[in-house]
Amino acid sequence: MREIPDRDRWLALAILAGVLAVAYLVLLHPWWTAPMLEVDDRIDGLQQRDLRVRMELAQAPHVEQRLAEVQAVAARVPGFMDERSTELATAALIARLETAVLDASPGNRSCAIRNRSPMSEPRQGRFPRAVVQVRLHCGNPELAAVLHSLERGSPRLFVDNLNVLAPRQVFGRGGGGGAPGAGLDITFDLYGYLRPVTAAPGTGGDNAR
Structure with missing residues (x-):
């Protein structure tokens, strides 16, 4: 059996790699990789939003306490008139x-x-x-x-x-x-x-x- 020259072997490997790359770009990337990257970005955004909400909820007792203090001061020294019209x-x-x-x-x-x-x-x-x-x-x-x-x-x-x-x-x-x-x-x-x-x-x- 005649041996395949090294140059032809490397050329065949290069062609195969090119075909695989084109197949990935045409088939795999738009239908699998890109959607997965988009999902990862959305998950990251939701995690950051959840963290901000949790931090705001953690401050709720302090805000409620300050609001009660302000309302108590306003009740002692009313600034608005009591009349409704x-x-x-x-x-x-x-x-x-x-x-x-x-x-x-x-x-x-x-x-x-x-x-x-x-x-x-x-x-x-x-x-x-x-x-x-x-x-x-x-x-x-x-x-x-x-x-x-x-x-x-x-x-x-x-x-x-x-x-x-x-x-x-x-x-x-x-x-x-x-x-x-x-x-x-x-x-x-x-x-x-x-x-x-x-x-x-x-x-x-x-x-x-």
Whole structure:
């Protein structure tokens, strides 16, 4: 039997290797290797996601504890008004104003409300608010007492657009409330925030922004 030359033997092996490589690329890789690599990537991604979820769940007791502490502090010092509508909150603002003025000047001898007008808010954000436009006629000490009472009480109220006009008449020399009509002419906006309204599921709360 005639022996096959080494060169032909190596050429046959190279052709066989090429055929096997083409067969792998055409048949095995797209139908087996590539899907398995994709599955491995998905498994790795799911494992990382599971690890993040487990870490977040492990922090849940701490988050719940902090939330309870914040809610307890908020309950002791409420920032929002208790009323559920702007109309009721406006009435509460006016009542709070009248109480503050009466405490600062019993009988309205040296401080009186000249006007208190509810103002409508053209835009209501996440935290709706009630606003009252106020005009007072007060002396300096009474004005300071009224503003302090309004801004230091509970729930929290705010004073904005404060304007103070000098008196047209001179106070009496004895101090105190002065002559009738004397005092400062004060205007400001008094407002407080209502608790945010949580939209019910399916009511389209996200579209009401």
